[in-house]
Amino acid sequence: MPTFDESRDETIEILSIVPTQGPGGIIAPSCTAAISLAVDEINSGTGILGREIRLTTIDGGRSPYEVATEVEAFLATGMVGAITGWHTSAVRRAVADAVDGRVPYLYATDHEGLPDERPGVLLVGEHPDHQTVPAVAWMTRELGVRKWAVIGNDYIWPRQTVNALRRALPSPADIVLEQYVPLGTRDFQAFLDSPALLRADAVLVLMVGADTARFNRQFAATGLPAIMPRLSPAVDENVLLSAGPAANTNLYVASSFFVDERTADGRDRRARYRKHQGAFAPALTTFSNSTYEAVHLLRTLADTVGTLDVPTIAGRLATGIVLDGPSTRRGFVGNQAVGPAYLARADGVDFDIIDRLP
Known part of the structure; x- marks a missing residue:
């Protein structure tokens, strides 16, 4: 937070919520490094609204209530100008209630697409209708997939994403197996031993971080990939x-935030990241790239609108707004940032981008 001799007029404090524990903890170092790069890039220019950014990171891997309580304490100081980060939708819903529209909250993770978000919550990650559902349609068209098994963590994002998929499938019966497990689950044998799994053509995995890696290792051991x-x-x-390369065979991933080194922008972004963080920095990944883009999107939005005032921003978004900056997000439809989504196939411990999703 700013020191006592700094006023809010001189700095903008951004809270960054990333998990430093739990299954999402493996994501935190990459996200923190990417956000740091974005902050330094912005501060090397004119900052946000002519003011320097100051960053405070809080642990989003705790219970939603604990995270929201800490955010509320920071907001009570009157020094917080905006919130961003990569964390679960369960945490987002609790934090959004605590924020109550006082500052913009740019959520950099894919979400479940419910229409009841609190004022000021701006969704940088994708709606399932723009990412998961088109990816499922691609696999139907290109791979002949008709029947799905679903394994997800037991909270709002996986369950609502499956609801979106169910609406899009020819028949709800096309989901032949659906199982939800707590965050931090280590044993997926009940899912893998289910006879219904053998009636599926593919598996939709809706879990977080280390849970997904553990599942992929156990799934690979069955020989099913x-x-x-x-x-x-x-x-x-x-x-x-x-998970390791052997666990990633036949794994497809949909994302709007691949860092594609086949493009000049992707190569340049990775080069800037390595120069900023050093040779032994955590990788610039799809998740950390989403947090990088969210901070730049905040700057572009604030400078375009001329304020961080939530009602003013909402009014401009309601009339449509086009943005320009180092981000694939080029504007908003309501509170949803829009941009292209892609499908990739895992290639060892990297991605091979194979198509753009409609």
Whole structure:
């Protein structure tokens, strides 16, 4: 937070919520490093609204109530200008209630697409209708997948994403197995031993971080990957590395935030990241890239609108707004940032981008 001799007029304090414990903890070092790069890039220019950014990171891996309580304490100081980060939707819902529209809250993770978000919550990650559902349609068209098994963590994002998928499938019966497990689950044998799994053509994996890596290792041990592809919108290079190359065979991932080194922008971003963080920094991954883009999107939005005032921002978003900056997010439809989404196939511990999703 700013020191006592600094006023809010001189700095903008941003809270960054990332999990430093639990299954999402493997994501935190990459996200923190990427956000640091974005902050330094912005501060090397004119900052946000002509003011320097100051960053405070809080642990989003605790219970939603604990995270929201800490956010509320920071907000009570009157020094917080905005919130961002990569964390679960359960945490977002609790934090959004605590924030209550006082500051913009740019959520950098894929979400469940419910229409009742609190004022000021701006969704940088994708709605399932724009990412998971088109990826499922791609696998139907290109791989002949008709029947799905679903394994997810037991909270709002996986369950609502499956509801979106169920609405899009020809028949609800096309989901032949659906199981939800607590965050931090280590044993997936009940799912893997289910006879219904053998009636599926593919598996949709809706879990977080280390849970996904553990599942992929156990799934690979069954020998099923050779005949049964998996799809997930929640895998980054940290998850691939944690699972190991052998566990990533026939794994497809949908994302809007791949850092594509086949493009000049992707190569340049990785080069800037390595220069800023050093040779031994955590990887710049799809998840950490989403947090990098969220901070730049906040700057572009604030400078375009001329304020961080939530009602003013909401009014501009309601009329449509186009943004320009180092982000794939080029504008908003309501509170949803819009941009292209892609499908990739895991290649060892990296991604091979194979198509753009409609």
